[in-house]
Amino acid sequence: MKEHYNEEPYIEVSCIEESNMANESRRKFLRGLSFLVGGTVATALVSGNSLAVAMEHSLKPVIVGSDLLSDGKIFPLSQLKQLKDICAIVIPKTDTLGAAEVNTHGFIDNQLFHCYGKAKQTKIKQLLILINDVAKKNFSRSFTELSQDQQFKLLTELDQGKANFDKKQRADFKALKQLICFGYYTSEVGASQELRYLAVPGGYKGSIPYKGSDANWGSQGLYY
Amino acid sequence: MTENLYINNTKEVYDAIVIGSGISGGWAAKEFCERGLKTLMIERGRVVEHRKDYIGENKAPWQQPLRTKVDNLLVKEQHQIQQQCYAFTDATKHFFGNDKDLPYTTEKGTNFTWIRANQLGGKSLLWHRQSYRLGEYDFNANKSDGFGNDWPIRSQDIEKWYSHVEKHAGISGSLDNLENLPDGEFLPPFEMNSPEKALQAKFAELYPQRPLIMGRTAHLTKPTKLHLSQGRVKCQARNECHAGCSFGGYFSTQSSTLPAAAATNNLHIAPNSVVHSLIYDEKTNRVKGVRVIDNDDLTEREYFAKVVFVCASTIGSTQILMNSTSKKFPNGIANSSGVLGHYLMDHNYNAGASGDIEGFEDEIDRGRRPTGLMMPNFYYKPDASRNFLRGYALAGSAYREGWQSLQHQDGLGADYKNKLKQAGKWRFGLYAQGEMLPRFENQMRFHPTLKDKWGMPQIEFDCQFSDNETNMMIDAAQQAEKMLKAVGLKNVSSQVMNGPPGLAIHELGTARMGRDPKNSILNAYNQSHDIPNLFVTDGASFCSSAVQNPSLTFMALTVRAVDYCVKEMNAKRI
Numbered sequence: 001m002k003e004h005y006n007e008e009p010y011i012e013v014s015c016i017e018e019s020n021m022a023n024e025s026r027r028k029f030l031r032g033l034s035f036l037v038g039g040t041v042a043t044a045l046v047s048g049n050s051l052a053v054a055m056e057h058s059l060k061p062v063i064v065g066s067d068l069l070s071d072g073k074i075f076p077l078s079q080l081k082q083l084k085d086i087c088a089i090v091i092p093k094t095d096t097l098g099a100a101e102v103n104t105h106g107f108i109d110n111q112l113f114h115c116y117g118k119a120k121q122t123k124i125k126q127l128l129i130l131i132n133d134v135a136k137k138n139f140s141r142s143f144t145e146l147s148q149d150q151q152f153k154l155l156t157e158l159d160q161g162k163a164n165f166d167k168k169q170r171a172d173f174k175a176l177k178q179l180i181c182f183g184y185y186t187s188e189v190g191a192s193q194e195l196r197y198l199a200v201p202g203g204y205k206g207s208i209p210y211k212g213s214d215a216n217w218g219s220q221g222l223y224y
Numbered sequence: 225m226t227e228n229l230y231i232n233n234t235k236e237v238y239d240a241i242v243i244g245s246g247i248s249g250g251w252a253a254k255e256f257c258e259r260g261l262k263t264l265m266i267e268r269g270r271v272v273e274h275r276k277d278y279i280g281e282n283k284a285p286w287q288q289p290l291r292t293k294v295d296n297l298l299v300k301e302q303h304q305i306q307q308q309c310y311a312f313t314d315a316t317k318h319f320f321g322n323d324k325d326l327p328y329t330t331e332k333g334t335n336f337t338w339i340r341a342n343q344l345g346g347k348s349l350l351w352h353r354q355s356y357r358l359g360e361y362d363f364n365a366n367k368s369d370g371f372g373n374d375w376p377i378r379s380q381d382i383e384k385w386y387s388h389v390e391k392h393a394g395i396s397g398s399l400d401n402l403e404n405l406p407d408g409e410f411l412p413p414f415e416m417n418s419p420e421k422a423l424q425a426k427f428a429e430l431y432p433q434r435p436l437i438m439g440r441t442a443h444l445t446k447p448t449k450l451h452l453s454q455g456r457v458k459c460q461a462r463n464e465c466h467a468g469c470s471f472g473g474y475f476s477t478q479s480s481t482l483p484a485a486a487a488t489n490n491l492h493i494a495p496n497s498v499v500h501s502l503i504y505d506e507k508t509n510r511v512k513g514v515r516v517i518d519n520d521d522l523t524e525r526e527y528f529a530k531v532v533f534v535c536a537s538t539i540g541s542t543q544i545l546m547n548s549t550s551k552k553f554p555n556g557i558a559n560s561s562g563v564l565g566h567y568l569m570d571h572n573y574n575a576g577a578s579g580d581i582e583g584f585e586d587e588i589d590r591g592r593r594p595t596g597l598m599m600p601n602f603y604y605k606p607d608a609s610r611n612f613l614r615g616y617a618l619a620g621s622a623y624r625e626g627w628q629s630l631q632h633q634d635g636l637g638a639d640y641k642n643k644l645k646q647a648g649k650w651r652f653g654l655y656a657q658g659e660m661l662p663r664f665e666n667q668m669r670f671h672p673t674l675k676d677k678w679g680m681p682q683i684e685f686d687c688q689f690s691d692n693e694t695n696m697m698i699d700a701a702q703q704a705e706k707m708l709k710a711v712g713l714k715n716v717s718s719q720v721m722n723g724p725p726g727l728a729i730h731e732l733g734t735a736r737m738g739r740d741p742k743n744s745i746l747n748a749y750n751q752s753h754d755i756p757n758l759f760v761t762d763g764a765s766f767c768s769s770a771v772q773n774p775s776l777t778f779m780a781l782t783v784r785a786v787d788y789c790v791k792e793m794n795a796k797r798i
Contacts, residue, residue, distance in 0.1 A: 091641050098641070107291070115293045152637060159634050174632065181631040181644065186285035186292070194645055195627075199282060201591030204461040206415035210588040216626050216647040221463035221592045222313045224285050224292045224628075 072109035074121055079128050080105055082143050086131070089151050090180050096194045099184040107183035108176075124179070127172045131155075134164045182224070191218035230271065231264075231492045233525060238264040238492075239793075241514060241529035243499050243544065246346025248535035248762040248778045250477030250485070251389065255786035256533075257490040264527055265491065268498040268519055268536075269342035272319075272349065274455075274478035278468025280315025288314045308727060309339050311350055315467040319349050328683045329671055336685035337726030338539060344495060346537065347729070348476040350466050353442040353594065355395045356772035357386050357780075359404035361604040365659075366768050368606050369613050372567065372662035373738045375767045376748035379406065382780050385787075389779040392484070393475040394451050396595075397440030404604040405772075411445045413438040417589040419581045419622040419650050420597060426711040427599075434602045434707070439595035439619065442475035442776075454483055463592035474594070494527060496520055498678045501548040502532060502557055502758070511557070511758045517678040531757040531789055531798060535782065538568075538731035538763035539668055543683060545735060545745075545760070546670060558735075558752040561742055565669050567662040567733040568687050569769040570725035572616075575697040577704035578653030579713030581622060588624055588647055596621035599654065601771045612695040616658035617771045618704055624650055652713060656700035659771045660725065661692050662733055687725050697721075730774055735764035750785040757798045761785045 072080050087108075088100035099105075112121050131154065135143040139150060146154070157163040159177075161170030184190040191197050195218025239261035242252040249265060256263040271277075285291045292313050299307050306312055306320040321340030330336050341347040360379045366372035383406065390409040398413040416424065416438060424436045443459040444451050451457075456472030456479055465474050472479035485491045496519035503512045503526065513528035534541040542565055548557035556564045596619050603615025625648030635643065666688065670681035697720050705718035738744020741753035750765050752758040761782040763774055792798040 090636050092637055094638050094641060111290060111293070114290055114295045114297075117296070155636055159636055178631060181627055182291070185627050185644070188284070188286045191285060194641075197284070198591065199284065199462075201461045203458065204414055204589070204591035204593040206417035206420070206589050207587045208590045210586055210647060212585075212646055214588075214647070215645050216588075216624070217590075219284075219592070220626070222292065222311070222315050222466060 072106065073113035074109050075125070075128070078144075079125065080109060082128055082132060083108060085144050085151060086128075086155065086176070087180055087184075089148070089155050090177055091184050097189045099180050099190075102184065102187040102189045104180055104183035104187070107187070108179045111179065111183065120175075123172055124176055127169070127176060130169060131158065138164070185218060186224050194218070229486060229491065229493055231494055234264075234492070234494075234527070236262070236264075236528075237513075238262050238527070238529035240264070240531050240533060240789075241266060241527055242533045242535055243514065244346060244535035244537065244540065244762070245344050245477055245482075245493070246341070246535065246537060246762075247348045247351065247477070247775050248782045249346070249533075250348060250481035251779050251782040252533045252535050252761060252786055253491060254481040254485040255783050256790070257485040257488040259786070259790050260488075260490065261790065262490050263485070263492070264529060265485075265493045266497045266499060266514065266516065266527065267344050267346075267493060267495045269344065269346075269496065270519075271493075271495045272344045272468075272478065274472075274482070275468075275470040278470060279318065280313075280467040281464065281470060282462070282467075283315060290314060305337060306339060308337055309350075309729070311466040313466070315464065316350065319343060319466070319468075325677055327674070327676060328685065329674065331684060331686035334686055334688050335724035335726075336687050337724065338683075338685070338731075339726070339729045344493070345477040345482075349468055349478065351476075351775055352773065353465065353474050353775075354598075354773040355390075355393070355397075355408075355440050355442045355776040356598075356600075357383075357406040357408055358770050358772055358777055359402075359406055359604065361404045362768070362770040362772070365606075365614060365770070366662070371613055372768050373736065373740070373743055376737050376739045376744075381748070382777075382784060385780040385784040386776065388783055389776065391448075392450065393442050393480055393776075393779065394444045394447065394456070395440055395776070396443050396445040398438050400435065400437045402435065402437075402600060405600045408440070410440070411443075411448075414441070414443075414445060414593050414595055416597070417622055418587055419584050419652065422584075423581075423622065423652060423711055424597075427707070430710055431707065434599055436597055436599050439598045441595040443594055444473055454480055456480065459594065461591035461593060463594045465594055497525075497527075498680070499536065499544050500524070500678065500680060501544065502534075503528075504548060504550050504553070504557055504755070506550060506552055509755060511755055517680075519678075522678065531759070531793065533782075533785070533789075534758070534760045534764075535762050538734055538766075539683060541760050541762055541764045542668060542734040543680065547680060553754070558745055558754045558758055560754050561744060563664070563736065563743055564745055565734050566664050566667045567736055567767075568666045568668055568685070568725075569660045569662055569730075569732040569766065570687075571728040571730045571769060571771070572658035572660055572689055572693045572697060572725070573656065573728050574689075574693075574721040574723050575616075575658075575700040575704070575719065576620075576653055576655035577701060577708050577716060577718035578620070578651060579708050579716035581650035581652050581713060584650050593621070601659075610699070612692045612699065613661060614659035614692075614696070615771060616656045616696060616700050618654040618656055618700070620653040620655055622650055622652040624648055652708070654704040654708065656697060656704070657728070657771055657773075658693060658696045658700060660769050661690065662736070662768055663690065666725075666733075668734055685726075689725060730763070730769065732763045732766040732769050732774060735760050736767050737765045738767065749788040750781055751789070756792070759785050759789060 083105040087104045091099035197219045240256045245267040253265045302322045305323045363375045367374040397410040399407045459473035497516040500515045546556040599618040601615040627644040671684045674682040701718040708716045735745040737746040750761045
């Protein structure tokens with residue numbers, strides 16, 4: 001085992017962080033691991049164990065511009081479409097994809113169903129109804145039929161609790177924004193393209209240069 | 225490695241039985257095996273193989289179906305209690321117990337959170353890895369203020385055993401030369417980031433008696449040949465430890481003690497074996513072995529040995545002793561004193577303060593350091609002017625805010641997205657870890673009627689923090705706030721909370737050591753006063769909680785007890 005070790009065994013591993021191709025990171029994780037722990041152990045590792053199985057399991061592709069054709073687990077199709085538009089307004093496509101392109105609306109539907117209770121589900125549903133009602137009242141059209149500028153203006157009022165909206169509604173929207181942010185920044189695009197993802201940092205450095213235009217770390221270990 | 229490491233039925237009379245495979249059990253097995261004793265390690269749960277069974281390891285959040293969260297239904301059915309632990313996530317949930325099978329009750333008006341990790345490796349897979357020696361003032365604390373019984377040992381009795389376990393386990397830390405937090409055999413400490421270095425300097429200037437040091441942690445910052453020979457390499461700073469670590473970057477039974485024990489060919493492991501009780505021979509006044517209920521099919525079997533080490537966790541060990549009754553010991557084996565189950569302790573995390581650090585905008589740290597900083601207990605010397613006994617340590621680290629903090633601001637669209645992309649301001653906090661006094665009334669006992677699925681009487685906890693702990697937390701919040709303001713933090717706020725004991729997962733006491741057999745269960749070598757071939761070496765044996773994370777002391781007490789036990793066996797006294 002010793003011959004596989006030198007004082008700087010992290011060179012191989014550290015190239016992981018340079019890659020934003022996060023579905024490669026697991027493969028590289030194993031490659032790095034075999035470099036670090038030596039051939040015998042690595043062979044044992046790759047034979048019929050969970051890491052190897054996980055590697056075989058190809059990641060589901062990010063759903064880009066997915067056609068919304070059916071109801072979700074929580075939301076009917078019409079509300080999923082509305083939620084998709086809200087995702088696009090809160091975190092739009094810039095030089096990286098936005099929340100709608102990575103199916104954050106689908107994520108929220110799924111997450112609310114599996115990880116939240118009825119109260120929260122109802123709160124978000126009612127918020128979507130409220131948004132649609134205000135759109136109809138002010139523009140005589142449903143939210144999804146508004147122009148992006150109109151959607152942006154309406155949601156900004158909601159975000160600030162102004163005009164048609166009160167404090168409680170504002171708080172409910174902040175809760176929805178939290179779901180959107182969680183969905184986006186834990187997605188592959190959000191965590192590894194918009195932000196920087198280090199699967200295996202190789203060690204801890206207390207200080208590296210940072211300028212305001214740099215992306216923050218999107219990798220947070222187990223705790224998101 | 226032994227041909228068949230795992231066994232089920234056997235007639236063999238082992239030299240030693242070790243109940244439990246966590247931090248204490250792993251060390252006991254290693255030390256017995258290395259001294260040439262045929263050893264049977266008994267584990268109530270399933271086998272978890274190093275690397276192979278770390279099924280949550282190195283999965284990015286988007287590779288997890290619920291992005292690190294756990295399904296409501298699963299939590300509701302199996303993990304209502306366990307999910308309270310900070311380390312309970314989708315990547316770790318399989319290392320926590322199923323609450324449905326592990327019921328317990330609490331005395332009316334009290335609460336206790338009991339976190340369970342019933343598998344090979346136990347909580348050594350899930351621990352927080354902070355590793356500190358107890359100091360002379362800690363061993364002297366009970367004697368000094370008269371609260372609790374006197375520890376039958378002092379620093380000089382245990383220091384060489386601390387060294388022994390530190391070298392093998394690999395503890396990183398700095399040599400700080402402090403009066404009541406002895407230095408150890410350290411690997412290099414983790415780095416501080418720049419704001420932390422600045423705070424450390426500021427504290428040294430304003431509070432020379434309250435140094436801020438790097439947390440001492442069981443991670444390989446620079447592995448030695450010994451660690452490499454265990455199949456372990458440098459910690460990669462993923463801070464995903466609780467999912468298991470294939471690098472062996474942190475100490476666990478799987479990464480460190482088990483390979484060493486197995487390499488001797490003296491080890492057998494009986495998994496899925498829930499110890500029901502100890503088999504006691506009244507004629508010889510010896511424990512002969514253990515009665516086991518199969519974890520899966522509930523059938524009974526027995527294992528035999530010349531000595532028995534109970535290392536089943538503080539609550540687990542005492543539960544076994546309490547359930548081992550005989551004519552001579554109607555209230556639990558080795559309990560002639562009547563204190564078994566009493567003096568239950570935990571640590572108190574109910575206070576803290578935090579604030580913003582100005583500056584350092586042009587730098588950030590890199591990697592996920594698996595430890596924070598520590599301000600060791602500065603109240604280790606008794607002082608009647610305080611309105612509480614004992615003291616607390618403070619822990620914290622400096623970090624730049626990310627999207628989790630920044631998301632709450634107003635805003636939408638590209639501007640909002642861009643703000644969340646960038647690192648926010650630096651933050652720093654200090655959070656208390658307070659000593660809990662040993663009190664007779666804080667106890668675990670058997671529920672009069674309820675049993676679990678293996679037929680073990682259920683535990684009923686009757687354990688509360690007292691005014692002493694509450695006053696201590698009020699002081700901790702005040703001191704932390706005052707100090708953070710003094711060293712220049714902005715927007716400092718502090719809080720005192722009211723969480724019940726248990727969730728620090730530092731359960732201690734209930735089968736304490738002591739000089740007097742009339743008021744303690746174990747002697748200075750963790751040996752039963754009543755029965756010479758019975759030892760308890762985990763947290764149950766503690767006389768006081770001190771403020772330090774206790775696991776390193778479990779290790780040192782265990783190896784010291786094995787050394788003593790083998791010498792006594794060789795001298796035919798056991």
